[in-house]
Amino acid sequence: MSKKDKTTGEEFENFMSFAINYKVKPKKPNIKQVVKRVRKELEEIAKELNLPIENIEVVKEWCRQGGRFDDELFVNLIAPLYRPTPKYKIVWNEEAKQHVAILDNQ
Incomplete structure (x- = not known):
């Protein structure tokens, strides 16, 4: 079967074999870069809203x-x-499987 004769399913299987063998993963952006970008977006919105x-x-x-x-x-x-701290503290919420901010009642 030539390359032109391959079905879409066969092409997908070939791609998946490649991805599994070479563990192709999407590149995760650096958190520092993400924080910088989002903070800039928040600053722009804050300026717009005064x-x-x-x-x-x-x-x-x-x-x-x-x-x-x-x-x-x-x-x-x-x-x-x-x-912000000290009014709030960040804790892991096992049920939600994420961090949450709760009032810090010391």
């Missing part, structure tokens, strides 16, 4: 505009900005 970056309305607007964050970004940027 609010300090720490105002919760800024991150809400960022989310409305399509911004999304994962656990790592939450721990490194979102929680420190919008749920």
Whole structure:
């Protein structure tokens, strides 16, 4: 069977064999670069809204505009900005399988 005679399924199987053998993984962006980029986006929104970056309305607007964050970004940027210590502490929530910010009742 020539290359032209391969079905889409056969081409997919060949690709999957390659991906499995060479463990092709998408490159994960560096968290520092992501934090820098998202912080810049938040600063721009804060400027548009004429609010300090720490105002919760800024991150809400960022989310409305399509911004999304994962656990790592939450721990490194979102929680420190919008749920700062010492009032809040970041803890692992086993049920949700992610970090959450809770009031620190010392």
